[in-house]
Amino acid sequence: MFKRQALNLLEHPEKAKSWISTFDNVLCDCDGVLWLYDKEIEGSVKVVNRLKQIGKGVYFATNNSTKTRPEFLEKAIRMGFNMKEDEILSTAYTAAQYLKNRNFNKKVYVIGSTGITKELDAVGIKHTGVGPDYLETNLANFLNNKFEQDDEVGAVIVGFDEYFSFPKMTRAASYLSKPNSIFIATNTDERFPMPNFVVPGTGSIVKAIETCAERSAVVMGKPNANMCEPLLVDGKITPERTLMVGDRCNTDILFGNNCGFQTLLVGTGIHNLDDVSCYKKSNDEETHKLIPDAYLPKFGDLLQFLL
Ligand SMILES: [Mg+2]
Known part of the structure:
Protein backbone atom coordinates (compact mmCIF):
# COMPACT_ATOMS: atom_id res chain seq x y z
CA MET A 1 0.00 0.00 0.00
CA ASN A 64 17.98 -16.12 17.73
CA SER A 65 19.38 -19.68 17.87
CA THR A 66 20.02 -19.82 21.61
CA LYS A 67 16.57 -21.06 22.58
CA THR A 68 14.25 -23.90 21.54
CA ARG A 69 10.64 -23.15 20.63
CA PRO A 70 9.31 -24.30 24.04
CA GLU A 71 11.87 -22.00 25.72
CA PHE A 72 10.76 -19.05 23.54
CA LEU A 73 7.17 -19.85 24.38
CA GLU A 74 7.84 -19.93 28.10
CA LYS A 75 9.57 -16.53 27.95
CA ALA A 76 6.75 -15.02 25.88
CA ILE A 77 3.98 -16.34 28.11
CA ARG A 78 5.83 -15.12 31.20
CA MET A 79 5.71 -11.61 29.71
CA GLY A 80 2.00 -11.92 28.90
CA PHE A 81 2.03 -12.65 25.15
CA ASN A 82 -0.80 -14.78 23.82
CA MET A 83 1.40 -17.21 21.88
CA LYS A 84 1.44 -20.90 20.86
CA GLU A 85 4.44 -23.08 20.02
CA ASP A 86 3.37 -23.68 16.40
CA GLU A 87 3.34 -19.91 15.82
CA ILE A 88 7.08 -19.73 16.45
CA LEU A 89 9.60 -19.93 13.61
CA SER A 90 13.10 -20.18 15.07
CA THR A 91 16.37 -20.84 13.24
CA ALA A 92 17.43 -23.71 15.52
CA TYR A 93 14.13 -25.45 14.74
CA THR A 94 14.42 -24.71 11.00
CA ALA A 95 18.02 -26.05 10.94
CA ALA A 96 16.98 -29.33 12.61
CA GLN A 97 14.03 -29.67 10.20
CA TYR A 98 16.32 -28.98 7.23
CA LEU A 99 18.53 -31.96 8.15
CA LYS A 100 15.58 -34.19 9.02
CA ASN A 101 13.91 -33.48 5.65
CA ARG A 102 17.13 -34.61 3.93
CA ASN A 103 17.22 -37.90 5.91
CA PHE A 104 20.52 -36.88 7.51
CA ASN A 105 21.78 -39.82 9.59
CA LYS A 106 25.28 -38.72 10.66
CA LYS A 107 26.46 -36.50 13.49
CA VAL A 108 26.44 -32.67 13.56
CA TYR A 109 29.34 -30.59 14.84
CA VAL A 110 27.60 -27.65 16.54
CA ILE A 111 29.05 -24.21 17.10
CA GLY A 112 26.23 -22.82 19.19
CA SER A 113 24.25 -23.58 22.29
CA THR A 114 21.71 -26.04 23.66
CA GLY A 115 19.04 -24.10 21.74
CA ILE A 116 20.32 -25.98 18.67
CA THR A 117 21.19 -29.32 20.27
CA LYS A 118 17.76 -29.69 21.91
CA GLU A 119 16.06 -29.18 18.53
CA LEU A 120 18.43 -31.83 17.06
CA ASP A 121 17.59 -34.17 19.95
CA ALA A 122 13.90 -33.64 19.19
CA VAL A 123 14.38 -35.07 15.67
CA GLY A 124 16.84 -37.79 16.76
CA ILE A 125 20.02 -36.34 15.23
CA LYS A 126 23.33 -36.85 17.07
CA HIS A 127 25.63 -33.92 17.77
CA THR A 128 28.92 -32.88 19.33
CA GLY A 129 30.84 -29.70 20.12
CA VAL A 130 28.59 -27.59 22.32
CA GLY A 131 30.21 -25.88 25.35
CA PRO A 132 33.65 -24.37 26.10
CA ASP A 133 36.59 -25.53 23.94
CA TYR A 134 39.57 -23.27 24.44
CA LEU A 135 43.27 -23.33 23.62
CA GLU A 136 44.90 -24.57 26.84
CA THR A 137 48.52 -23.91 25.91
CA ASN A 138 49.32 -23.31 22.26
CA LEU A 139 48.31 -24.28 18.74
CA ALA A 140 50.96 -27.03 18.36
CA ASN A 141 49.76 -28.73 21.54
CA PHE A 142 46.13 -28.47 20.39
CA LEU A 143 46.83 -29.96 16.94
CA ASN A 144 49.07 -32.76 18.27
CA ASN A 145 47.20 -33.74 21.42
CA LYS A 146 43.67 -32.32 21.54
CA PHE A 147 42.34 -32.50 18.02
CA GLU A 148 40.88 -35.83 17.05
CA GLN A 149 38.42 -35.74 14.17
CA ASP A 150 35.13 -37.59 14.63
CA ASP A 151 34.52 -39.62 11.45
CA GLU A 152 30.79 -39.68 12.10
CA VAL A 153 30.43 -35.92 11.63
CA GLY A 154 28.69 -35.06 8.34
CA ALA A 155 27.42 -31.56 8.98
CA VAL A 156 28.31 -28.34 10.78
CA ILE A 157 25.72 -25.96 12.19
CA VAL A 158 26.90 -22.49 13.18
CA GLY A 159 24.76 -20.41 15.54
CA PHE A 160 25.45 -17.99 18.38
CA ASP A 161 28.22 -19.33 20.62
CA GLU A 162 29.63 -17.31 23.51
CA TYR A 163 32.47 -19.88 23.75
CA PHE A 164 33.54 -19.41 20.12
CA SER A 165 37.28 -20.09 19.93
CA PHE A 166 40.26 -20.94 17.73
CA PRO A 167 39.87 -24.70 18.41
CA LYS A 168 36.17 -24.56 17.42
CA MET A 169 37.05 -22.75 14.22
CA THR A 170 39.73 -25.35 13.40
CA ARG A 171 37.35 -28.25 14.03
CA ALA A 172 34.50 -26.75 11.99
CA ALA A 173 36.68 -25.91 8.99
CA SER A 174 38.28 -29.37 9.07
CA TYR A 175 34.88 -31.11 9.08
CA LEU A 176 33.74 -28.82 6.27
CA SER A 177 36.68 -29.91 4.12
CA LYS A 178 35.13 -33.41 3.95
CA PRO A 179 33.28 -34.04 0.67
CA ASN A 180 29.48 -33.82 0.89
CA SER A 181 29.52 -32.29 4.37
CA ILE A 182 26.58 -29.96 5.00
CA PHE A 183 27.24 -26.40 6.19
CA ILE A 184 24.34 -24.60 7.88
CA ALA A 185 24.25 -21.16 9.50
CA THR A 186 21.27 -20.30 11.68
CA ASN A 187 21.47 -16.60 10.72
CA THR A 188 23.86 -13.83 9.72
CA ASP A 189 22.99 -11.00 12.16
CA GLU A 190 26.22 -9.05 12.70
CA ARG A 191 25.60 -7.88 16.27
CA PHE A 192 23.10 -7.84 19.14
CA PRO A 193 20.98 -4.79 19.89
CA MET A 194 22.58 -3.41 23.08
CA PRO A 195 22.88 0.23 24.10
CA ASN A 196 26.46 0.48 25.41
CA PHE A 197 28.42 -2.40 23.89
CA VAL A 198 29.05 -4.06 20.57
CA VAL A 199 28.26 -7.74 21.11
CA PRO A 200 29.21 -9.87 18.08
CA GLY A 201 26.24 -11.75 16.61
CA THR A 202 26.12 -15.10 14.81
CA GLY A 203 26.97 -13.47 11.46
CA SER A 204 30.41 -12.55 12.77
CA ILE A 205 31.09 -16.20 13.65
CA VAL A 206 29.63 -17.46 10.35
CA LYS A 207 31.92 -15.13 8.34
CA ALA A 208 34.94 -16.45 10.25
CA ILE A 209 34.05 -20.09 9.53
CA GLU A 210 33.16 -19.36 5.89
CA THR A 211 36.53 -17.69 5.42
CA CYS A 212 38.63 -20.56 6.78
CA ALA A 213 36.41 -23.29 5.29
CA GLU A 214 36.52 -21.52 1.90
CA ARG A 215 32.83 -22.19 1.29
CA SER A 216 29.46 -20.57 2.00
CA ALA A 217 26.84 -21.70 4.48
CA VAL A 218 23.18 -22.38 3.75
CA VAL A 219 21.46 -19.72 5.87
CA MET A 220 18.25 -20.69 7.66
CA GLY A 221 17.21 -17.36 9.13
CA LYS A 222 15.99 -14.04 7.79
CA PRO A 223 16.53 -12.55 5.18
CA ASN A 224 16.44 -16.04 3.63
CA ALA A 225 12.94 -17.00 2.48
CA ASN A 226 13.54 -20.54 3.92
CA MET A 227 12.30 -19.15 7.20
CA CYS A 228 8.63 -18.87 6.15
CA GLU A 229 8.49 -21.91 3.87
CA PRO A 230 6.43 -23.99 6.34
CA LEU A 231 3.75 -21.26 6.46
CA LEU A 232 3.62 -20.93 2.67
CA VAL A 233 3.61 -24.70 2.04
CA ASP A 234 0.72 -25.16 4.47
CA GLY A 235 -1.16 -22.25 2.88
CA LYS A 236 -1.31 -20.44 6.22
CA ILE A 237 -0.33 -17.08 4.74
CA THR A 238 -0.78 -15.15 1.47
CA PRO A 239 2.37 -13.08 0.87
CA GLU A 240 0.71 -9.82 -0.25
CA ARG A 241 -1.70 -9.94 2.72
CA THR A 242 1.08 -10.55 5.25
CA LEU A 243 2.93 -7.91 7.26
CA MET A 244 6.53 -8.38 8.45
CA VAL A 245 7.48 -6.31 11.51
CA GLY A 246 11.15 -5.88 12.40
CA ASP A 247 13.85 -3.63 13.84
CA ARG A 248 16.62 -4.59 11.41
CA CYS A 249 16.47 -3.65 7.72
CA ASN A 250 19.07 -6.10 6.39
CA THR A 251 17.32 -9.11 7.93
CA ASP A 252 13.66 -8.37 8.75
CA ILE A 253 12.78 -5.81 6.09
CA LEU A 254 14.84 -7.53 3.39
CA PHE A 255 13.19 -10.83 4.36
CA GLY A 256 9.75 -9.24 4.05
MG1 LIG B 1 15.47 -7.93 15.95
Missing part, protein backbone atom coordinates in the same frame (compact mmCIF):
# COMPACT_ATOMS: atom_id res chain seq x y z
CA PHE A 2 2.85 2.39 0.82
CA LYS A 3 5.39 0.33 -1.13
CA ARG A 4 8.85 1.18 0.25
CA GLN A 5 7.93 4.68 1.41
CA ALA A 6 8.89 4.21 5.10
CA LEU A 7 5.71 6.16 5.85
CA ASN A 8 5.68 7.30 9.48
CA LEU A 9 2.23 6.04 10.51
CA LEU A 10 2.01 8.44 13.47
CA GLU A 11 1.94 11.31 10.98
CA HIS A 12 -0.76 9.65 8.84
CA PRO A 13 -3.32 8.15 11.25
CA GLU A 14 -6.18 7.88 8.73
CA LYS A 15 -3.99 6.05 6.23
CA ALA A 16 -2.73 3.82 9.04
CA LYS A 17 -6.27 2.82 10.06
CA SER A 18 -7.29 1.82 6.55
CA TRP A 19 -3.95 0.04 6.03
CA ILE A 20 -4.77 -2.40 8.86
CA SER A 21 -7.38 -4.11 6.67
CA THR A 22 -4.80 -4.88 3.95
CA PHE A 23 -3.13 -7.69 5.91
CA ASP A 24 -4.48 -10.88 7.54
CA ASN A 25 -1.28 -12.18 9.08
CA VAL A 26 1.62 -10.58 10.90
CA LEU A 27 5.11 -12.03 11.24
CA CYS A 28 7.00 -10.42 14.12
CA ASP A 29 10.68 -10.41 14.79
CA CYS A 30 11.26 -10.81 18.56
CA ASP A 31 14.52 -9.21 19.85
CA GLY A 32 14.24 -5.45 19.38
CA VAL A 33 10.51 -5.59 18.52
CA LEU A 34 8.74 -7.51 21.31
CA TRP A 35 11.49 -7.55 23.91
CA LEU A 36 15.10 -6.73 24.70
CA TYR A 37 16.57 -9.69 26.57
CA ASP A 38 14.10 -10.39 29.41
CA LYS A 39 12.30 -7.06 29.27
CA GLU A 40 9.18 -6.38 27.24
CA ILE A 41 9.39 -3.36 24.91
CA GLU A 42 6.60 -1.08 26.10
CA GLY A 43 3.23 -1.82 24.49
CA SER A 44 4.25 -4.93 22.55
CA VAL A 45 2.20 -7.40 24.63
CA LYS A 46 -0.95 -5.32 24.20
CA VAL A 47 -0.51 -4.91 20.46
CA VAL A 48 0.18 -8.61 19.79
CA ASN A 49 -2.77 -9.72 21.89
CA ARG A 50 -5.04 -7.10 20.29
CA LEU A 51 -4.01 -8.18 16.76
CA LYS A 52 -5.11 -11.72 17.61
CA GLN A 53 -8.31 -10.46 19.21
CA ILE A 54 -9.36 -8.71 15.99
CA GLY A 55 -8.70 -11.87 13.99
CA LYS A 56 -5.18 -11.42 12.60
CA GLY A 57 -2.83 -14.40 12.55
CA VAL A 58 0.42 -13.65 14.37
CA TYR A 59 3.66 -15.60 13.90
CA PHE A 60 7.01 -15.05 15.56
CA ALA A 61 10.11 -15.28 13.37
CA THR A 62 13.36 -15.08 15.30
CA ASN A 63 16.94 -15.49 14.14
CA ASN A 257 10.59 -7.79 0.65
CA ASN A 258 12.16 -11.10 -0.48
CA CYS A 259 8.92 -12.90 0.42
CA GLY A 260 6.56 -10.32 -1.13
CA PHE A 261 5.19 -9.22 2.27
CA GLN A 262 4.33 -5.70 3.40
CA THR A 263 6.90 -4.36 5.86
CA LEU A 264 6.94 -2.25 9.04
CA LEU A 265 10.15 -1.01 10.67
CA VAL A 266 10.07 -0.21 14.38
CA GLY A 267 12.68 2.04 16.00
CA THR A 268 13.31 0.02 19.17
CA GLY A 269 16.27 -2.00 17.97
CA ILE A 270 19.01 -1.73 15.37
CA HIS A 271 17.85 0.53 12.51
CA ASN A 272 15.89 3.78 12.33
CA LEU A 273 14.68 6.40 9.83
CA ASP A 274 18.19 7.87 9.47
CA ASP A 275 19.38 4.51 8.11
CA VAL A 276 16.38 4.40 5.78
CA SER A 277 17.23 7.91 4.45
CA CYS A 278 20.65 6.56 3.41
CA TYR A 279 19.07 3.60 1.60
CA LYS A 280 16.71 5.95 -0.24
CA LYS A 281 19.66 7.94 -1.61
CA SER A 282 21.27 4.83 -3.10
CA ASN A 283 20.95 4.02 -6.80
CA ASP A 284 21.33 0.34 -6.09
CA GLU A 285 18.15 -1.76 -6.48
CA GLU A 286 19.35 -4.23 -3.81
CA THR A 287 19.75 -1.42 -1.27
CA HIS A 288 16.18 -0.29 -2.01
CA LYS A 289 14.98 -3.69 -0.73
CA LEU A 290 16.04 -2.52 2.75
CA ILE A 291 13.40 0.24 2.74
CA PRO A 292 10.25 -0.60 4.72
CA ASP A 293 6.74 0.36 3.60
CA ALA A 294 5.90 1.89 6.97
CA TYR A 295 7.60 3.03 10.17
CA LEU A 296 6.64 3.37 13.85
CA PRO A 297 8.85 4.42 16.78
CA LYS A 298 7.71 1.25 18.59
CA PHE A 299 5.43 -1.70 17.78
CA GLY A 300 3.07 -0.71 20.61
CA ASP A 301 2.25 2.49 18.69
CA LEU A 302 0.20 0.35 16.29
CA LEU A 303 -2.42 -0.26 19.02
CA GLN A 304 -4.14 3.11 18.48
CA PHE A 305 -4.96 2.10 14.88
CA LEU A 306 -6.46 -1.28 15.79
CA LEU A 307 -10.18 -0.71 16.17
Whole structure:
Protein backbone atom coordinates (compact mmCIF):
# COMPACT_ATOMS: atom_id res chain seq x y z
CA MET A 1 0.00 0.00 0.00
CA PHE A 2 2.85 2.39 0.82
CA LYS A 3 5.39 0.33 -1.13
CA ARG A 4 8.85 1.18 0.25
CA GLN A 5 7.93 4.68 1.41
CA ALA A 6 8.89 4.21 5.10
CA LEU A 7 5.71 6.16 5.85
CA ASN A 8 5.68 7.30 9.48
CA LEU A 9 2.23 6.04 10.51
CA LEU A 10 2.01 8.44 13.47
CA GLU A 11 1.94 11.31 10.98
CA HIS A 12 -0.76 9.65 8.84
CA PRO A 13 -3.32 8.15 11.25
CA GLU A 14 -6.18 7.88 8.73
CA LYS A 15 -3.99 6.05 6.23
CA ALA A 16 -2.73 3.82 9.04
CA LYS A 17 -6.27 2.82 10.06
CA SER A 18 -7.29 1.82 6.55
CA TRP A 19 -3.95 0.04 6.03
CA ILE A 20 -4.77 -2.40 8.86
CA SER A 21 -7.38 -4.11 6.67
CA THR A 22 -4.80 -4.88 3.95
CA PHE A 23 -3.13 -7.69 5.91
CA ASP A 24 -4.48 -10.88 7.54
CA ASN A 25 -1.28 -12.18 9.08
CA VAL A 26 1.62 -10.58 10.90
CA LEU A 27 5.11 -12.03 11.24
CA CYS A 28 7.00 -10.42 14.12
CA ASP A 29 10.68 -10.41 14.79
CA CYS A 30 11.26 -10.81 18.56
CA ASP A 31 14.52 -9.21 19.85
CA GLY A 32 14.24 -5.45 19.38
CA VAL A 33 10.51 -5.59 18.52
CA LEU A 34 8.74 -7.51 21.31
CA TRP A 35 11.49 -7.55 23.91
CA LEU A 36 15.10 -6.73 24.70
CA TYR A 37 16.57 -9.69 26.57
CA ASP A 38 14.10 -10.39 29.41
CA LYS A 39 12.30 -7.06 29.27
CA GLU A 40 9.18 -6.38 27.24
CA ILE A 41 9.39 -3.36 24.91
CA GLU A 42 6.60 -1.08 26.10
CA GLY A 43 3.23 -1.82 24.49
CA SER A 44 4.25 -4.93 22.55
CA VAL A 45 2.20 -7.40 24.63
CA LYS A 46 -0.95 -5.32 24.20
CA VAL A 47 -0.51 -4.91 20.46
CA VAL A 48 0.18 -8.61 19.79
CA ASN A 49 -2.77 -9.72 21.89
CA ARG A 50 -5.04 -7.10 20.29
CA LEU A 51 -4.01 -8.18 16.76
CA LYS A 52 -5.11 -11.72 17.61
CA GLN A 53 -8.31 -10.46 19.21
CA ILE A 54 -9.36 -8.71 15.99
CA GLY A 55 -8.70 -11.87 13.99
CA LYS A 56 -5.18 -11.42 12.60
CA GLY A 57 -2.83 -14.40 12.55
CA VAL A 58 0.42 -13.65 14.37
CA TYR A 59 3.66 -15.60 13.90
CA PHE A 60 7.01 -15.05 15.56
CA ALA A 61 10.11 -15.28 13.37
CA THR A 62 13.36 -15.08 15.30
CA ASN A 63 16.94 -15.49 14.14
CA ASN A 64 17.98 -16.12 17.73
CA SER A 65 19.38 -19.68 17.87
CA THR A 66 20.02 -19.82 21.61
CA LYS A 67 16.57 -21.06 22.58
CA THR A 68 14.25 -23.90 21.54
CA ARG A 69 10.64 -23.15 20.63
CA PRO A 70 9.31 -24.30 24.04
CA GLU A 71 11.87 -22.00 25.72
CA PHE A 72 10.76 -19.05 23.54
CA LEU A 73 7.17 -19.85 24.38
CA GLU A 74 7.84 -19.93 28.10
CA LYS A 75 9.57 -16.53 27.95
CA ALA A 76 6.75 -15.02 25.88
CA ILE A 77 3.98 -16.34 28.11
CA ARG A 78 5.83 -15.12 31.20
CA MET A 79 5.71 -11.61 29.71
CA GLY A 80 2.00 -11.92 28.90
CA PHE A 81 2.03 -12.65 25.15
CA ASN A 82 -0.80 -14.78 23.82
CA MET A 83 1.40 -17.21 21.88
CA LYS A 84 1.44 -20.90 20.86
CA GLU A 85 4.44 -23.08 20.02
CA ASP A 86 3.37 -23.68 16.40
CA GLU A 87 3.34 -19.91 15.82
CA ILE A 88 7.08 -19.73 16.45
CA LEU A 89 9.60 -19.93 13.61
CA SER A 90 13.10 -20.18 15.07
CA THR A 91 16.37 -20.84 13.24
CA ALA A 92 17.43 -23.71 15.52
CA TYR A 93 14.13 -25.45 14.74
CA THR A 94 14.42 -24.71 11.00
CA ALA A 95 18.02 -26.05 10.94
CA ALA A 96 16.98 -29.33 12.61
CA GLN A 97 14.03 -29.67 10.20
CA TYR A 98 16.32 -28.98 7.23
CA LEU A 99 18.53 -31.96 8.15
CA LYS A 100 15.58 -34.19 9.02
CA ASN A 101 13.91 -33.48 5.65
CA ARG A 102 17.13 -34.61 3.93
CA ASN A 103 17.22 -37.90 5.91
CA PHE A 104 20.52 -36.88 7.51
CA ASN A 105 21.78 -39.82 9.59
CA LYS A 106 25.28 -38.72 10.66
CA LYS A 107 26.46 -36.50 13.49
CA VAL A 108 26.44 -32.67 13.56
CA TYR A 109 29.34 -30.59 14.84
CA VAL A 110 27.60 -27.65 16.54
CA ILE A 111 29.05 -24.21 17.10
CA GLY A 112 26.23 -22.82 19.19
CA SER A 113 24.25 -23.58 22.29
CA THR A 114 21.71 -26.04 23.66
CA GLY A 115 19.04 -24.10 21.74
CA ILE A 116 20.32 -25.98 18.67
CA THR A 117 21.19 -29.32 20.27
CA LYS A 118 17.76 -29.69 21.91
CA GLU A 119 16.06 -29.18 18.53
CA LEU A 120 18.43 -31.83 17.06
CA ASP A 121 17.59 -34.17 19.95
CA ALA A 122 13.90 -33.64 19.19
CA VAL A 123 14.38 -35.07 15.67
CA GLY A 124 16.84 -37.79 16.76
CA ILE A 125 20.02 -36.34 15.23
CA LYS A 126 23.33 -36.85 17.07
CA HIS A 127 25.63 -33.92 17.77
CA THR A 128 28.92 -32.88 19.33
CA GLY A 129 30.84 -29.70 20.12
CA VAL A 130 28.59 -27.59 22.32
CA GLY A 131 30.21 -25.88 25.35
CA PRO A 132 33.65 -24.37 26.10
CA ASP A 133 36.59 -25.53 23.94
CA TYR A 134 39.57 -23.27 24.44
CA LEU A 135 43.27 -23.33 23.62
CA GLU A 136 44.90 -24.57 26.84
CA THR A 137 48.52 -23.91 25.91
CA ASN A 138 49.32 -23.31 22.26
CA LEU A 139 48.31 -24.28 18.74
CA ALA A 140 50.96 -27.03 18.36
CA ASN A 141 49.76 -28.73 21.54
CA PHE A 142 46.13 -28.47 20.39
CA LEU A 143 46.83 -29.96 16.94
CA ASN A 144 49.07 -32.76 18.27
CA ASN A 145 47.20 -33.74 21.42
CA LYS A 146 43.67 -32.32 21.54
CA PHE A 147 42.34 -32.50 18.02
CA GLU A 148 40.88 -35.83 17.05
CA GLN A 149 38.42 -35.74 14.17
CA ASP A 150 35.13 -37.59 14.63
CA ASP A 151 34.52 -39.62 11.45
CA GLU A 152 30.79 -39.68 12.10
CA VAL A 153 30.43 -35.92 11.63
CA GLY A 154 28.69 -35.06 8.34
CA ALA A 155 27.42 -31.56 8.98
CA VAL A 156 28.31 -28.34 10.78
CA ILE A 157 25.72 -25.96 12.19
CA VAL A 158 26.90 -22.49 13.18
CA GLY A 159 24.76 -20.41 15.54
CA PHE A 160 25.45 -17.99 18.38
CA ASP A 161 28.22 -19.33 20.62
CA GLU A 162 29.63 -17.31 23.51
CA TYR A 163 32.47 -19.88 23.75
CA PHE A 164 33.54 -19.41 20.12
CA SER A 165 37.28 -20.09 19.93
CA PHE A 166 40.26 -20.94 17.73
CA PRO A 167 39.87 -24.70 18.41
CA LYS A 168 36.17 -24.56 17.42
CA MET A 169 37.05 -22.75 14.22
CA THR A 170 39.73 -25.35 13.40
CA ARG A 171 37.35 -28.25 14.03
CA ALA A 172 34.50 -26.75 11.99
CA ALA A 173 36.68 -25.91 8.99
CA SER A 174 38.28 -29.37 9.07
CA TYR A 175 34.88 -31.11 9.08
CA LEU A 176 33.74 -28.82 6.27
CA SER A 177 36.68 -29.91 4.12
CA LYS A 178 35.13 -33.41 3.95
CA PRO A 179 33.28 -34.04 0.67
CA ASN A 180 29.48 -33.82 0.89
CA SER A 181 29.52 -32.29 4.37
CA ILE A 182 26.58 -29.96 5.00
CA PHE A 183 27.24 -26.40 6.19
CA ILE A 184 24.34 -24.60 7.88
CA ALA A 185 24.25 -21.16 9.50
CA THR A 186 21.27 -20.30 11.68
CA ASN A 187 21.47 -16.60 10.72
CA THR A 188 23.86 -13.83 9.72
CA ASP A 189 22.99 -11.00 12.16
CA GLU A 190 26.22 -9.05 12.70
CA ARG A 191 25.60 -7.88 16.27
CA PHE A 192 23.10 -7.84 19.14
CA PRO A 193 20.98 -4.79 19.89
CA MET A 194 22.58 -3.41 23.08
CA PRO A 195 22.88 0.23 24.10
CA ASN A 196 26.46 0.48 25.41
CA PHE A 197 28.42 -2.40 23.89
CA VAL A 198 29.05 -4.06 20.57
CA VAL A 199 28.26 -7.74 21.11
CA PRO A 200 29.21 -9.87 18.08
CA GLY A 201 26.24 -11.75 16.61
CA THR A 202 26.12 -15.10 14.81
CA GLY A 203 26.97 -13.47 11.46
CA SER A 204 30.41 -12.55 12.77
CA ILE A 205 31.09 -16.20 13.65
CA VAL A 206 29.63 -17.46 10.35
CA LYS A 207 31.92 -15.13 8.34
CA ALA A 208 34.94 -16.45 10.25
CA ILE A 209 34.05 -20.09 9.53
CA GLU A 210 33.16 -19.36 5.89
CA THR A 211 36.53 -17.69 5.42
CA CYS A 212 38.63 -20.56 6.78
CA ALA A 213 36.41 -23.29 5.29
CA GLU A 214 36.52 -21.52 1.90
CA ARG A 215 32.83 -22.19 1.29
CA SER A 216 29.46 -20.57 2.00
CA ALA A 217 26.84 -21.70 4.48
CA VAL A 218 23.18 -22.38 3.75
CA VAL A 219 21.46 -19.72 5.87
CA MET A 220 18.25 -20.69 7.66
CA GLY A 221 17.21 -17.36 9.13
CA LYS A 222 15.99 -14.04 7.79
CA PRO A 223 16.53 -12.55 5.18
CA ASN A 224 16.44 -16.04 3.63
CA ALA A 225 12.94 -17.00 2.48
CA ASN A 226 13.54 -20.54 3.92
CA MET A 227 12.30 -19.15 7.20
CA CYS A 228 8.63 -18.87 6.15
CA GLU A 229 8.49 -21.91 3.87
CA PRO A 230 6.43 -23.99 6.34
CA LEU A 231 3.75 -21.26 6.46
CA LEU A 232 3.62 -20.93 2.67
CA VAL A 233 3.61 -24.70 2.04
CA ASP A 234 0.72 -25.16 4.47
CA GLY A 235 -1.16 -22.25 2.88
CA LYS A 236 -1.31 -20.44 6.22
CA ILE A 237 -0.33 -17.08 4.74
CA THR A 238 -0.78 -15.15 1.47
CA PRO A 239 2.37 -13.08 0.87
CA GLU A 240 0.71 -9.82 -0.25
CA ARG A 241 -1.70 -9.94 2.72
CA THR A 242 1.08 -10.55 5.25
CA LEU A 243 2.93 -7.91 7.26
CA MET A 244 6.53 -8.38 8.45
CA VAL A 245 7.48 -6.31 11.51
CA GLY A 246 11.15 -5.88 12.40
CA ASP A 247 13.85 -3.63 13.84
CA ARG A 248 16.62 -4.59 11.41
CA CYS A 249 16.47 -3.65 7.72
CA ASN A 250 19.07 -6.10 6.39
CA THR A 251 17.32 -9.11 7.93
CA ASP A 252 13.66 -8.37 8.75
CA ILE A 253 12.78 -5.81 6.09
CA LEU A 254 14.84 -7.53 3.39
CA PHE A 255 13.19 -10.83 4.36
CA GLY A 256 9.75 -9.24 4.05
CA ASN A 257 10.59 -7.79 0.65
CA ASN A 258 12.16 -11.10 -0.48
CA CYS A 259 8.92 -12.90 0.42
CA GLY A 260 6.56 -10.32 -1.13
CA PHE A 261 5.19 -9.22 2.27
CA GLN A 262 4.33 -5.70 3.40
CA THR A 263 6.90 -4.36 5.86
CA LEU A 264 6.94 -2.25 9.04
CA LEU A 265 10.15 -1.01 10.67
CA VAL A 266 10.07 -0.21 14.38
CA GLY A 267 12.68 2.04 16.00
CA THR A 268 13.31 0.02 19.17
CA GLY A 269 16.27 -2.00 17.97
CA ILE A 270 19.01 -1.73 15.37
CA HIS A 271 17.85 0.53 12.51
CA ASN A 272 15.89 3.78 12.33
CA LEU A 273 14.68 6.40 9.83
CA ASP A 274 18.19 7.87 9.47
CA ASP A 275 19.38 4.51 8.11
CA VAL A 276 16.38 4.40 5.78
CA SER A 277 17.23 7.91 4.45
CA CYS A 278 20.65 6.56 3.41
CA TYR A 279 19.07 3.60 1.60
CA LYS A 280 16.71 5.95 -0.24
CA LYS A 281 19.66 7.94 -1.61
CA SER A 282 21.27 4.83 -3.10
CA ASN A 283 20.95 4.02 -6.80
CA ASP A 284 21.33 0.34 -6.09
CA GLU A 285 18.15 -1.76 -6.48
CA GLU A 286 19.35 -4.23 -3.81
CA THR A 287 19.75 -1.42 -1.27
CA HIS A 288 16.18 -0.29 -2.01
CA LYS A 289 14.98 -3.69 -0.73
CA LEU A 290 16.04 -2.52 2.75
CA ILE A 291 13.40 0.24 2.74
CA PRO A 292 10.25 -0.60 4.72
CA ASP A 293 6.74 0.36 3.60
CA ALA A 294 5.90 1.89 6.97
CA TYR A 295 7.60 3.03 10.17
CA LEU A 296 6.64 3.37 13.85
CA PRO A 297 8.85 4.42 16.78
CA LYS A 298 7.71 1.25 18.59
CA PHE A 299 5.43 -1.70 17.78
CA GLY A 300 3.07 -0.71 20.61
CA ASP A 301 2.25 2.49 18.69
CA LEU A 302 0.20 0.35 16.29
CA LEU A 303 -2.42 -0.26 19.02
CA GLN A 304 -4.14 3.11 18.48
CA PHE A 305 -4.96 2.10 14.88
CA LEU A 306 -6.46 -1.28 15.79
CA LEU A 307 -10.18 -0.71 16.17
MG1 LIG B 1 15.47 -7.93 15.95
